[in-house]
Amino acid sequence: MNPRFRLLCLTVLAVPVFTGWFPFPAGPEIVPGVAGSTVVHVLLVLGGVAGICGRAFLANATAVTALIISPIVYAGSLVSWLLEMAGGMPPGVAGSVHGAHYVRLALNMLSVIPLALAIVASIPFDRLEQRLLRRTEGISAGEKYLLMFIRVFNHIVYFVIPNILEVMREEALLRMISENASSPSTPRRIRSWGRRLISGMVQVGVSGICASLRFIPLWAREIDDLPRRKPKTYRSRT
């Protein structure tokens, strides 16, 4: 399928998801608080993503979605339950564990995340970069900025983050932080654990920033040296 047409189809599918405007009426509820049309819409979106991007892509996107949804939905339910046990939240409010809030949230994310991933995957960043670099007539200032943005984004997502995760695993950073987590928790130990957690996060943040900014001066020089597009010249007819 033509990338532009694919992107157009996905954008059409994304309009109801990102604007809250649903093409069909709510209909009867399947479980209390969840309308049948919501489930139909999710299935429609997932079917659309499978049709446009392929079943293999849908399987991967659904796996990523499940990884993102699980902690949010389960941790949210747990927090709600704890609040309710402590008497802080009456049943029936937005995030109550008795309400359908988390079912609706899970359904919403089940349509939003695969769609967002499909849209990002449909934009051929590498081909776009190659096309810009190969142009013989030069590139405009805006295209240079776009090129810079794409390079930095790709560098961070594909190199910096995997490297940081690898370093964290090799240096057992998380174990270092939680070394005393299982020992008796005196206020002093909790303070020291908190300090270690913050310093670990600062360390990860600094290494992430340094690795992300490392090649930017080099790329800026390289992109700046690319030939600039010449303005079109118009010949007078007189």
Added chain:
Amino acid sequence: MKSNTQMKQLLLVGVTAAFATLAFLGTAAIRIPIPASGGYFNLGDTFVMAAALLYGPVVGGLVGAIGPAMADALGFPQFILATAVVKGIEGALIGLLAGNRTRPGRAMIALVAGVLVLVGGYYVFEAYLYPLLAQRIPFFGVTDAAAALAELVPNLLQGGISAVIAFGIWKILARRANR
């Protein structure tokens, strides 16, 4: 001369892109839901604050408006508007207050102001602007005054922790830059 200006702009675009991507990943990776409002707790603010302290109001504002809003697009599209505006202002204000040659005291004042903007901004959006918008566009009908009130403490905690981490990052990187 012209090329020098464009080179500087390319560097700024690169730095903005880097911090926006880090803010996006920081926001999307650690999400702890806040039941009352349907929003979530995250640490993406760290990179918005660090960008503002290190590179000033323009980069801070752009990073705040782009990165966390991109993360909201993954699962919480209703909050994109509030996030882009509030965090954009937060980044710009921190950068403005911190100034060029930042001292620790000034950086702390800037960060406190940023946290107040974060907490106050979300409260204004969720208690007043979203209910007002929801009268015309049901999509924004996700919060009310009670939910906004319940989110004050998690937002304060989120801003506070992010500010402490951002201050640590700024201290290390500013020291390196001065060498």
